[in-house]
Amino acid sequence: MIREYPVGLLFSTTGSYATVCRSMLNGARLAVEQINQDPDFGVRLTPIERNPGCDLAAYAPSVEELIGNGVRNIVGCYTSSSRKEVIPVFEKRDALLWYPTHYEGFESSANVIYTGAAPxxxxxxxxxxxxxxxxxxxxxxxxxxxxxxxxxxxxxxxxxxxxxxxxxxxxxxxxxxxxxxxxxxxxxxxxxxxxxxxxxxxxxxxxxxxxxxxxxxxxxxxxxxxxxxxxxxxxxxxxxxxxxxxxxxxxxxxxxxIDTRENHRFVARYNAAFAQEKVPSAEAEAAYTAVILLAQSLREAGSDALQNVKSCAARQRFTAPQGDVAIDPGTFHAYLTPxxxxxxxxxxxxxxxxxxxxxxxxxxxxxxxxxxxxxxxxxxxxxxx
Incomplete structure (x- = not known):
């Protein structure tokens, strides 16, 4: 039986930092396609995209709309200011943000899983x-x-x-x-x-x-x-x-x-799907990894309820393009290779x-x-x- 879940993709594909966000959206799309093309995976993702346009005031309303339409897991945000803008919404509405980019650290939210680099x-x-x-x-x-x-x-x-x-x-x-x-x-x-x-x-x-x-x-x-x-x-x-x-x-x-077989496959797939973008970024890889870990967590949890998904996320492992990645159950940040x-x-x-x-x-x-x-x-x- 294949279970279907909506997943929000929240990236500013227009505006002053859109170059990075477009690559992040590409990485997330690539992972969604990979999951949905595998009939044995047991999970199908329905992506719902929103573009806040690098306008800080547009992030929280976008999250409210997604959650209001039944989305419990959202992969997105690039800047720390946008992340901090939406965390209160996630905490209020009992949903989960998968944050896929490097950041400055000194934060821990029960409603965020951090797949990008810590300081x-x-x-x-x-x-x-x-x-x-x-x-x-x-x-x-x-x-x-x-x-x-x-x-x-x-x-x-x-x-x-x-x-x-x-x-x-x-x-x-x-x-x-x-x-x-x-x-x-x-x-x-x-x-x-x-x-x-x-x-x-x-x-x-x-x-x-x-x-x-x-x-x-x-x-x-x-x-x-x-x-x-x-x-x-x-x-x-x-x-x-x-x-x-x-x-x-x-x-x-x-x-x-990075000269590994896994990364060669990732870059080839990325280039074939998004020829105009040429090469993926670290943020694209983090977004790709976030969606894969989310899908694995949904499969194990059997639902998209926050506590079920988060509990299962802490047990996930994945051989990502950068190497082995896992979620630390103490901080819900990722093990990554500097x-x-x-x-x-x-x-x-x-x-x-x-x-x-x-x-x-x-x-x-x-x-x-x-x-x-x-x-x-x-x-x-x-x-x-």
Whole structure:
């Protein structure tokens, strides 16, 4: 007997950060198709899509509408502000959000399952990497909302453990693209590295403007002022454009260049289904993984009631394109494999660091940071060149 369940797909496919959200929707669609084409799986998903258009005020009404139409599980949201906007609705209406993207951590909701990277999956490996290999003087530039604020706070604390310092910190509104004064501030501060927590069109404009300003001064930007991010993916490299695409660091749990049979199959299926998008992103892979884990949980639970699904989700395992993924029953965040990539001219990433195995999520950094002594006991990075 095949049981059918509606699933909400809530992604802003228009607006300032639509490039990433389109890839997320693609990943979710790919998983839905895979489940529905398997007659032996025992579950069929009916996707119901909503596009809030990057308008924060549109998220909660979209969730209300979906839940009002009988949807108990929704995969979606990209920004932390949108996630926080909808969590009260999920808690009030007894529904479950599957949140499929990296985020800043320091949150736990009984109505959310987090399949994207926690800060110990992306922030901590990145800080350890660049303090060992590049330098300890960092200039931060970010979008003016919680993702950038919290990411920079974690960065400052981790730098302090390594005797590093933030030499400058600037924020712009989401969608803002005028970076002249900030770029001048970067040159004045003369950091070893720039940490980017801008999102969407703001980030793409910054990469182009900073590369052009460095070129005008005869500076090799990628070597002298490398830019590191925890939210830069392959579809966004295309949006940056060929003149400024190469040489940027990105800390993530997935890159399309991962050389495994499972990932080769995923990339081939993604490219065949969405040829115009070229390559999947880490967020696309997280959305794909979220839908698969949701379907497995529905199959085991035999219903879409929140407590039944959540109880079953804590027992799920899945060989995802990035590697083995599981949900931690204590935090309902995912075990994921940290990696760091360096962008290439062709819009892909060379993987320069790979943790080699899934790492337990630590959204509150309870087990990952406290004192310099604790930091010195952490496992060392395995650099794969």
């Amino acid at each position: 110990n999956h992306h922030m901590l490996p990145l800080v350890e990497y660049f303090t060992r290999h590049i330098g300890r003087r960092v200039f931060c530039v970010g979008s003016n909302y919680i993702w950038a604020w919290e990411s920079n706070r974690v960065l400052r604390e981790e730098l302090a453990l390594r005797r590093g310092t933030v030499v400058g910190e600037r924020y712009l509104a989401v969608g803002e693209t005028d970076f002249d004064s900030i770029i001048q501030s970067i040159f004045t501060a003369d950091p070893d590295i720039v940490f980017n927590s801008l999102i969407g069109e703001s980030a793409y404009a910054f990469f182009r403007a900073f590369r052009a300003a460095c070129k005008k001064r005869g500076i090799d930007q990628a070597r002298r002022y490398p830019v590191a991010s925890c939210n830069l993916s392959e579809p966004e490299l295309e949006s940056i454009g060929p003149d400024a695409v190469a040489g940027h660091l990105s800390s993530s749990v997935y890159f399309a260049s 990696r760091i990539g360096r962008s290439r001219q062709d819009g892909q990433f060379d993987i320069v660091y790979d943790a080699g195995c899934p790492v337990a999520p630590d959204p509150y950094l309870i087990n990952s940071t406290s004192t310099l002594e604790a930091a010195s006991r952490r496992p060392t990075l395995r650099i794969v060149s």
